[in-house]
Amino acid sequence: MKLRIPASWAPYILVSPFLILFAVFGLFPLVFSAWLAFQSWEPTSGIDSMRFVGLDNFVFALTDGWFWKALRNTLWLAFASGVPQHLVALPLAVFLHRSFGRWRGLFSGAYFLPYITSTVAIAMLFGSLFSTDYGMVNQALEALFGMEHINWMRSPDAVKPAVAIIVFWRYVGFNVVLYLAALQTIPNDLYQAAKLDGANAWQQFWRITLPGLKPMILFGVTLSLIGGLQLFEEPFILTNGKGGADQQAMTVAMYLYREAFDFSDFGGASALAWIMFGVIALLTWLTNKAFADRRVQA
Structure with missing residues (x-):
């Protein structure tokens, strides 16, 4: 049967x-x-x-000075690496879209490559570039500005900028691809009509391109915000999981990891994770409010 x-x-x-x-x-x-x-x-x-x-785990986390330091580090890195991503990616995407025609896919793929590259490989590359004695960054700073060599990973004032540069370099290409995709949805007729009306390139960008990209800008900024607040791999590998000099590159995700696997406090680590969920949800909501359409309806 x-x-x-x-x-x-x-x-x-x-x-x-x-x-x-x-x-x-x-x-x-x-x-x-x-x-x-x-x-x-x-x-x-x-x-x-x-x-x-x-609620003891939540109370402990919210009264723990190390958590607040890690949160400040995380917010600093999210802002310092996230804002430049979009300030560079948006005009770069417009340039590629207007200047390279059908070849823009090749160039956008080149910018996208760091995003899909192994984090370990990227950390090793930049670890060499930021090397104190023989790194290309210190060599360039000495040749151009006569600066003394900086120990990037052991200097409290330098470790966070170094991590922010790496995060920016890795993710700027991802945003370029996002904006390129959005630019192709804006009708070319709008630009032609604007030219007939005498609008210059800046006016076309401000009145047509930027409003047309607004939904994608919101999407990209939200992704950068969430990714920045969850930053873990780059600072963890570069600082060998210790947070660098004076713990200046220790993010909340790194602190959460150490709380669980170094100190065996899985309850406290879970409480930290849910606190960060609330922080991310709040900042995402504020971002959406900031991008909300404020035009008064007739």
């Missing part, structure tokens, strides 16, 4: 692999982390050693 499956079940059967994988590797860790934020637990002691502590 053959087992017949009702046809109405087919869609659910087809999507069930994704739902199962999402439940196991996505939903369960999320729910477990939320529950763990209210527990005191060291994994080495076993699952039975969990102890409910209420």
Whole structure:
């Protein structure tokens, strides 16, 4: 006797692999982390050693000076690396779009390459460039400005700018590709009509290009904000997981990692993760409000 499956079940059967994988590797860790934020637990002691502590993990995180220092570092790096990305990517995308025609895909691919390059390879490359004695950065600064060599990774004043430069270099090409895609959706007829009306290149950019790119700018800025507040790989590899001189490059993600795996406080780490979720959600909402259309409706 053959087992017949009702046809109405087919869609659910087809999507069930994704739902199962999402439940196991996505939903369960999320729910477990939320529950763990209210527990005191060291994994080495076993699952039975969990102890409910209420809001103690959140109180400890919010009164911990190291958390606030890591948050300040994270916000600084997010701003210092994120804002220049868009200030450079937007005009560069406009230039590529107008100047290279069908060849713009080749150039945008070259700018996009750092985004898909291994973080370890990038860290090794820039570790060599920022080398104290033989790095090209120090050599160039000495030749051009007569500056003494800077120990980038061991100087409290230099380690954060070094990390910000690397993050900027890696992600600016990603934003160029975003803006190039958005530029192709703006009708060329608008520019032709503007030329007939006597609009110059700057007026066309300000009145046509920028408003047309507004949804993509919001999307790109939101991605940069979220990525900047979750920054982990670049500073972790460059500083060997220690945060650099005076912990100036220690981000919240790095502090969270150390809280869990160096200090075995998984409850505190989970509380930190949910606090950062709230910070990211708040700043994302403020970003959306800043980009909201403020025109008064008739």
